Amino acid sequence: MTWAPQGTKATNMPGMPAMAQAYARWVNSRGGINGHRLRVLTCNDHNDTVRAARCASRALKERVVAVVGSYSQYGRAYMSALERAGIPYIGGYGVADQEFSSPLSYPVNGGLPALVAGNGRQLAAGGCSHVSLVRPDTSVGDQLPRLINAGLAHSGAGPVTDVRAPEDAFAYARHARRALNSANAQGTAAFGTSVEGRRTNGPCVTAVLGGRTDTFFDSFRRVQKDSPPVRTASVLGSLQQSLVDRSGGQASPLEGAYATGWYPAADDKRWKPMKKVIGEHAFGDNRVDATDPGVQTTWIAYTVLRRLIESLGDEEITAKSVRHTLDTRGSVDTGGLTPKLNWTYGNMLAARDFPRIVNTKVTYQRVREGRLTTVHDGFVDVQKTLENGPSS
Structure with a gap:
């Protein structure tokens, strides 16, 4: 079955x-x-x-x-x-x-534990000065902040701003604004600074909302118009090629977004x-x-x-x-x-x-020229991140 x-x-x-x-x-x-x-x-x-x-x-x-x-x-x-x-x-x-x-x-x-922990490591490696996490206000969503923090801590970054959102909303303007404001306020202040030898490259917003992730990024695009640029990210399943295609391909607001997956690129x-x-x-x-x-x-x-x-x-x-x-x-x-x-x-x-x-293996991908493409050869093992990460 x-x-x-x-x-x-x-x-x-x-x-x-x-x-x-x-x-x-x-x-x-x-x-x-x-x-x-x-x-x-x-x-x-x-x-x-x-x-x-x-x-x-x-x-x-x-x-x-x-x-x-x-x-x-x-x-x-x-x-x-x-x-x-x-x-x-x-x-x-x-x-x-x-x-x-x-x-x-x-x-x-x-599962989600490996994806989200891996997403934290990917964003830390990408030099995010601060990360806002938009996630469902559910029992499943409640475990995500500590997992992404475990990944961020792997490279000396974190903690995230935790933005709870309904998993079945038709618009996310309020949540997008909070994520953006937090990313800009904390991330811009840290821009260019060195964290444990890691130079930061500006703030990031990652959304893990399953089937409503496209709705969130649509709201985020509208809210972000008059804001300094913020890099976006998600995990495969919430962000996939069909979403990039629907939102404009190479002209998609997701162009350049980071994505963490379980498997090789499609x-x-x-x-x-x-x-x-x-x-x-x-x-x-x-x-x-x-x-x-x-x-x-x-x-x-x-x-x-x-x-x-x-x-x-x-x-x-x-x-x-x-x-x-x-x-x-x-x-x-x-x-x-x-x-x-x-x-x-x-x-x-x-x-x-x-x-x-x-x-415990994940893959790192990124949207480039409208396609989700591999940015790291082979798999990345997040075993130690999951075993040593914070338990609460």
Whole structure:
């Protein structure tokens, strides 16, 4: 089963279940996995705790082998039900705390913790004299300031100005003005100064608002007109290529923006197999965007499931056998889209809040000439930042 919110006023991820269905069509056209047909069920959690629990109840009723490549903020609503039934949760998007603490969760990336900590390191490396963080006024959003501060502290910068905002607003002028005023007031004063040997280059504003990030940056563009220039930033998922395209391409106000992601840039050749599957089995389905980190996460999660099932040979395929294989087998190769993934005990993160993170790597990107492009070869490891960062 794959679930994600659709048709809501806040974050919508329709590409994830659509990618799951396309993946099933692809493997079934090739004879299935070890001769077994892959049947994918989908569920809409509507960004709602009751609906998320219903998705989990359906997974139990249908006796699914795994929940794969999914998105939901409401880990408390679904994870305990999956744990009772012994159903593994492979490749969540990384927005619920339970994804990084439940023994039945097998994340393929470092989720928002790694992205936001990495964003702090990227902005510090870029010489931001001060950073304003605009984030959702939710329990998920509450953890972001300390994570970005951990990243900023890595290079002697910080702390951020924390700007809380509703995750489903239709305009963000007030929040944009506060972020801008704080960035200018504190960042301009520090411009050109040296912080622990790091020369600063002016203030920055980073926004992590999921599907409403484009709305924020539209408000920010209007508020910023008569202000000194401020560099912008975000994380992949909140900022992606489709947003840059919609907001003007090379003329976009996001030109020059920093972005931290989990995976290689969308034009990397390692995505070629996924793009081929999308072209052949999701042709004309505009829900499936190859540059969407949600779609990419679902592809990687199903790649993990397929390789695990292939390794089972003639063994019966059940939630228990898949879970046992995840817990005991060696590394799983995702074709270079992530480091090799291994969920055995020795590979867990030494961090109280995120012990299930086994992939602490991120990528640095930037919008240049209207395209999100890689600015750092390979992955950047934020393991020490997550392990040593402030806990509150």
